[in-house]
Amino acid sequence: MNWKQEVESRKEQMIADLKDFLAIESTLDLSTAEVNKPFGKKVDDALQYMLDLGGKDGFHTKNVDGYAGHIEYGTGDELIGVLAHVDVVPAGDGWTSPPFSPEVRTGKLYARGAIDDKGPGMAAYYALKIVKESGLPLSKRVRLILGTDEETNWRCMKHYFSKEDMPSMGFTPDADFPIITAEKGLLDILLTGAIIPTNISDSTWVLEQFEGGQRVNMVPDVAICKLTGEGDVFDLKEKVQDILLQNRIQGYAEEADDHVKICVHGRAYHGSEPEKGLNAVLELAKILATIDLDSAGSAYVEMINRFLTDSFFGEKMGLSQADDVVGKLTVNAGVFQYAKNEESKLQLNIRYPLSGDKNAILSKVDECFQSYGLKIVDVDHKAAHYCEPDHPLVKTLSSVYEEQTGKKAELLAIGGGTYARALNVGVAFGPLFPGKEETAHQKDEFIELDDLFQATALYAQAIYELAK
Template structure:
């Protein structure tokens, strides 16, 4: 077996320069969803269309069959046979944010200290190319595919997932598949997801004896992270005493009777709210210290205290659950907005297979009715779980061990990968334990060693799944 793995590495060394050139060309394309530039063959905008065209040019250069499905998705194919082995990756990216926050230009592939930097380099352009080069290496080495291998590339993974809906209208499901958009060893479980907002009406008028009234709460309206920055404004009859209470604020400013407090948390993915400090919780702890005398905002204060404050698992709302195979529920608050009449409190709830989507939605509806809230659901995904004894899992484990020498342990994540679009699929790489790819953050990166090892693992995986 060692000679076979060595032959993969030898062929990868032959392609190393071309791989880096291809990745640089993909990273240079700002493939962010832009509906203002959409067209008949570019439903997600010209940036994503350009990324599709670039990938098609690689396939045509290398004489692979490729089919474009109206700009929603494309596939690149190798091998023969009725059965299909799938690899699902995506070419769209999230926006880069402030370029000044990057150490390197996010759209110039930068090789620094053993890492490659650039937006999309880990999520998901380098992993997509890793899978593509695995197909090339196996073909070069003369392996005969008795199952078709299709690298299926979508254009809306970071947004609406219309790409996969469209693709599978015209193509059968693979019998087995993986998505190189997670972690090694094997992500055989992905928690269910329900994202949405609660809306809470506040009293029209402050109570007469109130000392402090909430005027405004502002935070970035995004759902991918817990609340990182929060600006709160009060009208106060005693601003100096209020300033002394707001001890967790990073800054407090008084302008006559207007008190402005700025709270800062940590940039932490909303699927992992336990890993970072939420600015809303800092504000909430200060708000709880305002004893009596709170007028406008007291409804929010009560809701926060009873059901949300410092709870990252949904226990206070009766949503906590734990599954021996998939772990605990998580609940995060990505943002809160208020301009004097109604609060919007965004939530991101993730749950194991011991709960169902219907059960959770019923619980949320019941909670909303009891507490006089309006409920809006914006995104729903059922849990994904592939049994450890399945052919897919056992084959991936075999491939992983042959390359790394280590057992491929199974894990559950809170993230959302294309594996959810499959009847039988899991997330499989590219990151290893200890990697910090900065997914969706500034300075997104992938370790070169990680990328190369992923390619070799994918070579052996496809050999086992699809060749004689």
């Protein structure tokens, strides 16, 4: 089979179908949710679009209560899964062309969802179509499974697999080529509580408010606090400016009506590599440690500095651990909210190695923050995910990749989480080729057409080799 030739002869139709699919603004919208459309009308339209396409091409399709659906081909007991999603993150501002009016410019197709994950989903669909139209015999069934809530809570896959069979193995075209075989365990932890004050009786400044960070899986890029008190405002401002300058950090202290505001700018980064960003909140906590604060404020700042500041690998909480496959445990201190005499809130994103013990990590975290008055109130957990390098799935995808691209199929280990975790035995396989610009979730998201076609050819051969 000449897989690239098969893609070549279908590419006009494929781009036309993909443009229609991308034009559907399938962001989560609970205001239009109803029975069998749990994530809103547009998300459902996108799911239905793909299922209709499958039906029109003669595939067996199924909509599982609007949470997910599948397009199936082949016969046999064993099931191979290909997992993509039809939902997209909101467009945001600053686009060169409207995000839901797909446009091709210099070999790139621009639209929200172009690379995450509608382009790859369409590539996987055309791959299945090519396999079907080639007439090559399969001994297994293949399902293109389409989720609808990947960008938010994965409720789609929880529901789908509560009703449908788990494939014996599969891949997801929702990350990077060549093949991601190992992903750290993920813990999103929410702690809340009233801070227990220290014994300090007199203080110059009162910490009225302190906050930073919007998402638990991002390094906070801004932190602010408000101080009131009888101290010398000029001295305070000068002290803050000195520390900022010494550490080459952006920020300022300014006097407002009845308080002094301090603002620190850091550098946002993905929470899987917190050491590569500059956590504005932790930098602000370092500054506040040099200021004479009230009893609750100083306890709060002490807590941050004792367990989180300059401790991106969990050292200060006693969580240091690593393995040879995915590396070290990491801690991203992502969201902080504190206001005097109110409940304070802290969110941590911890990523642990394959050998990590979730319960041991949680009890350590609890132990650390409990003495300051914070308790764990919510945990979102995704277990570490690993597929052995000599598993037939990995062997097959590696040989397909090497045969078509002429490059070595390096196996990747990452701190982030891919859709492959929804499968018992699964890996991420594309669509972003090594060295290519990552535009998922950003303005002017695009997929290079040549890469889209190459991915389609890879998926077609992979599906055939896995299911033959």
